[in-house]
Amino acid sequence: xxxxxxxxxxxxxxxxxxxxxxxxxxxxxxxxxxxxxxxxxxxxxxxxxxxxxxxxxxxxxxxxxxxxxxxxxxxxxxxxxxxxxxxxxxxxxxxxxxxxxxxxxxxxxxxxxxxxxxxxxxxxxxxxxxxxxxxxxxxxxxxxxxxxxxxxxxxxxxxxxxxxxxxxxxxxxxxxxxxxxxxxxxxxxxxxxxxxxxxxxxxxxxxxxxxxxxxxxxxxxxxxxxxxxxxxxxxxxxxxxxxxxxx
Amino acid sequence: xxxxxxxxxxxxxxxxxxxxxxxxxxxxxxxxxxxxxxxxxxxxxxxxxxxxxxxxxxxxxxxxxxxxxxxxxxxxxxxxxxxxxxxxxxxxxxxxxxxxxxxxxxxxxxxxxxxxxxxxxxxxxxxxxxxxxxxxxxxxxxxxxxxxxxxxxxxxxxxxxxxxxxxxxxxxxxxxxxxxxxxxxxxxxxxxxxxxxxxxxxxxxxxxxxxxxxxxxxxxxxxxxxxxxxxxxxxxxxxxxxxx
Numbered sequence: 395x396x397x398x399x400x401x402x403x404x405x406x407x408x409x410x411x412x413x414x415x416x417x418x419x420x421x422x423x424x425x426x427x428x429x430x431x432x433x434x435x436x437x438x439x440x441x442x443x444x445x446x447x448x449x450x451x452x453x454x455x456x457x458x459x460x461x462x463x464x465x466x467x468x469x470x471x472x473x474x475x476x477x478x479x480x481x482x483x484x485x486x487x488x489x490x491x492x493x494x495x496x497x498x499x500x501x502x503x504x505x506x507x508x509x510x511x512x513x514x515x516x517x518x519x520x521x522x523x524x525x526x527x528x529x530x531x532x533x534x535x536x537x538x539x540x541x542x543x544x545x546x547x548x549x550x551x552x553x554x555x556x557x558x559x560x561x562x563x564x565x566x567x568x569x570x571x572x573x574x575x576x577x578x579x580x581x582x583x584x585x586x587x588x589x590x591x592x593x594x595x596x597x598x599x600x601x602x603x604x605x606x607x608x609x610x611x612x613x614x615x616x617x618x619x620x621x622x623x624x625x626x627x628x629x630x631x632x633x634x635x636x637x638x639x640x641x
Numbered sequence: 642x643x644x645x646x647x648x649x650x651x652x653x654x655x656x657x658x659x660x661x662x663x664x665x666x667x668x669x670x671x672x673x674x675x676x677x678x679x680x681x682x683x684x685x686x687x688x689x690x691x692x693x694x695x696x697x698x699x700x701x702x703x704x705x706x707x708x709x710x711x712x713x714x715x716x717x718x719x720x721x722x723x724x725x726x727x728x729x730x731x732x733x734x735x736x737x738x739x740x741x742x743x744x745x746x747x748x749x750x751x752x753x754x755x756x757x758x759x760x761x762x763x764x765x766x767x768x769x770x771x772x773x774x775x776x777x778x779x780x781x782x783x784x785x786x787x788x789x790x791x792x793x794x795x796x797x798x799x800x801x802x803x804x805x806x807x808x809x810x811x812x813x814x815x816x817x818x819x820x821x822x823x824x825x826x827x828x829x830x831x832x833x834x835x836x837x838x839x840x841x842x843x844x845x846x847x848x849x850x851x852x853x854x855x856x857x858x859x860x861x862x863x864x865x866x867x868x869x870x871x872x873x874x875x876x877x878x879x880x881x882x883x884x885x
Contacts (some may be wrong), residue, residue, distance in 0.1 A: 402804060408698055418747060419791050425740045425783035426675070433777040435813045446762045446778050450785040453761050457754045458793035465794060470808060470817025471802065478798050482791055484749040490826055493718050495821045495861075500714035501707065504859060507818050513699070518706040518714070518861025519697035525711075526718035528688060530746040535684050538734060538742055539677045545735045546771060546839065552670045559880050565832060566726060566839050566876035570869025572732050572829035573844040574861050577868075579822055581851025581858045592815065593822035594683055600826030604664045606707065608831070627827035632816035635823075639815040 402473030411475045463625035497522035600631035669773040680743035724856040741782030
């Protein structure tokens, strides 16, 4: 197990991830500079451009810390470099964990469990995580120019038009996803050979923590908590798992 | 003199444009074409780099991704996330504009960070969707956000390195082994309370199935496909009846 963790946290892996993220950061800087210059060229006020940059940086700080907590949560099984890479590009915590779990099961493991992990499983999981999320990026490469051209030419719809099924479809798909997992935790907790009540307890603690966050967000207007609610609920539930195991 | 007046009349409140509206449109079309060119090239390079990472790590450690497990895993992931990616692309790219889209879809955390950040910047700058000013504000916002996130995470990772012995201790094993239940407990609460009428039947059926057919428990990655399909069907029926 320690051999696995030392390999997935190796210096070479840190270096590879740093190179990839360095490239993507340079890409961001290029877009930033080009857009700033274009803004000046069309006569936008420098103050507005600078305010946009400052406001975006401050707006991003809190959610970035939440992403960092996600790196901590993922790093226990997948190591720091892969967690760092995956949460810095394309995906988000919920996608990465779910896909890692699916890929681990497809590899033949019972799930994303540290004691079952090996390097072959790790690189397979990493590849599924990488390829599985590229849909949006590929859409941009092949269709963005054409699509935006069409949208910008199309006449604007009147406001107040009834929204389509799209947003409900995404919610429904995620409900299905969560339903399958929650059902499996209940099934696993039923007393019989090989039963394990811990996943259900952890899910329940996480749900209670999330309910508390939702209460403060929805009822008390503490919208700043939205940035932390998911990662903090998970960390509370994970801490509960440690305490229960120790008890 | 006449030309100058026309320029000033066509300027938005945000801009004191030295260009006429026609010149501005032409400049902006060229600017956007340039962003498309550079965006595509950089995205292709980034995709190649990202896909190479598992192979590079595998090569260093003398292993390679297992083909069958990859295909099986990708099929299960793709059936859920490819439609989600297409919907996100269709919905969010017009909001983000050219530069914002290339950067957002590459750097991720779209709905939880990039979209709200771009919307916030738009509100602060007072720009309207579809205008050149909005495209510029959106790109500036997403680029700043991505750079800022990278810096915060780099700082965090540097702090995490000395904590490795603590993170790898046996005491914390139950925490990391239960990271997936922790995720789905919190997410489940959020989504189930958002649409309980969609959630009730799929969750009940999956629970009964896993209670009475223990073999199903280890097949969660397969179960989520019919469960998601059922939730979609119920959602669609409710939507058509105007109950969502």
